[in-house]
Amino acid sequence: MSTPVLEARGISKYFADPVRVQVLRDISFALARGEFASVVGKSGCGKSTLLYILSTMDTDYEGTLLIDGEVMGTRTETELARVRNEKIGFVFQFHYLINEFSVLRNVMLPGEKLGRLAAPELEHRAYEKLRILGIADEALKLPNQLSGGQKQRVAIARALINDPLIIMGDEPTGNLDKKNSEVVFDIFQELAHTHQQALLIVTHDPDFAAKTQRVIEMEDGRIIR
Ligand SMILES: Nc1ncnc2c1ncn2[C@@H]1O[C@H](COP(=O)(O)OP(=O)(O)OP(=O)(O)O)[C@@H](O)[C@H]1O
Numbered sequence: 001m002s003t004p005v006l007e008a009r010g011i012s013k014y015f016a017d018p019v020r021v022q023v024l025r026d027i028s029f030a031l032a033r034g035e036f037a038s039v040v041g042k043s044g045c046g047k048s049t050l051l052y053i054l055s056t057m058d059t060d061y062e063g064t065l066l067i068d069g070e071v072m073g074t075r076t077e078t079e080l081a082r083v084r085n086e087k088i089g090f091v092f093q094f095h096y097l098i099n100e101f102s103v104l105r106n107v108m109l110p111g112e113k114l115g116r117l118a119a120p121e122l123e124h125r126a127y128e129k130l131r132i133l134g135i136a137d138e139a140l141k142l143p144n145q146l147s148g149g150q151k152q153r154v155a156i157a158r159a160l161i162n163d164p165l166i167i168m169g170d171e172p173t174g175n176l177d178k179k180n181s182e183v184v185f186d187i188f189q190e191l192a193h194t195h196q197q198a199l200l201i202v203t204h205d206p207d208f209a210a211k212t213q214r215v216i217e218m219e220d221g222r223i224i225r
Contacts, residue, residue: 003069004030005087005165005198006054011063013049013221023049024061025221031166034196036189038209041218047202048170050218054200055088055168056080068165085114089159089167093174095151097143103130103154104139111161122161129157133187149180156187167191169201173208185211 013024023046031037039047052058054065056072059080065072067083075083097106107126111117117125130136133153135146143151152172159167167188173181185208191197192213201212209215217225 002033004066005033005068006031006200007064007066008050008054009064009066011050011053011061011065013046013053013058013061023221024053027063027221027223029216029223031198031200033165033198034192035214036192036199036212037201037214037216038212039200039202039216039218040204040206040209045218046221047218051168051170051200051202055090056084085110086162087165089162089164091152091155091159091167091169091172093171095143095155097151097154097158099142099144102140102142103135103146106143106154107157107161109161110158114162116162126157126161129160130154132160132190133157149176149183152176152180152184153187156184160191163195164197166198166200169199169203171202171204173203173205178207181205181208 007030008027011024011027012022014020014022027050039050041047053061067087072080072083104123104126107129108122111122111125127136127139130139133156135150135153138146138150143154146154173184176184188199188201192199203209216223
């Protein structure tokens with residue numbers, strides 16, 4: 001079997017609240033290339049906390065996190081920022097697009113930060129991502145000239161600009177109606193199938209979760225199924 005793109009080995013997390021509370025308990029699982037998994041569970045069971053750790057943004061945990069076969073625990077913040085930008089794409093419930101910049105420029109930004117492609121190539125690639133998401137015609141508009149569903153598609157295009165191995169979402173369809181949620185689901189599925197990208201999506205939507213290849217169910221800080 002090839003190396004998992006993401007692996008959690010015995011991850012636990014505590015908050016000082018002001019007494020010490022354990023919010024993640026010995027979480028272990030691996031995500032393969034091209035796998036589309038959802039994370040479900042009641043409010044407060046630890047889904048966002050887990051995603052925060054898996055995305056390397058929170059480094060205060062016990063256990064081991066491997067991304068693309070490499071242990072993250074010993075990395076400096078600069079190295080982690082690079083891993084995030086290169087290997088992980090994020091989509092949140094709220095899109096966090098910059099309203100002063102065009103759709104195109106918003107999509108290009110993480111690529112500018114990585115600095116691998118010259119502006120014309122990057123622009124070409126941003127158009128390609130917008131085309132995949134079916135919104136290339138909106139490229140020169142400002143985000144606030146778009147509908148909610150369109151904005152979320154721009155946010156997905158932005159998450160794809162560096163061709164990440166893993167796409168993580170924290171309720172990416174939480175703010176969308178049923179039709180737009182289905183569009184986003186289909187896009188994610190296409191990315192897993194065609195581009196072999198792994199997806200790990202936290203969702204409260206049972207219909208969305210039921211359609212994913214694998215459902216990771218959490219309860220009280222544990223994976224129960
Ligand atoms: N900074 C913090 N300090 C203390 N406790 C926290 C902190 N952040 C989260 N928690 C607690 O950790 C637990 C898990 O929270 P988390 O946000 O991961 O849950 P969740 O499953 O994502 O919930 P939701 O579905 O409502 O987003 C909760 O009990 C929450 O109150």
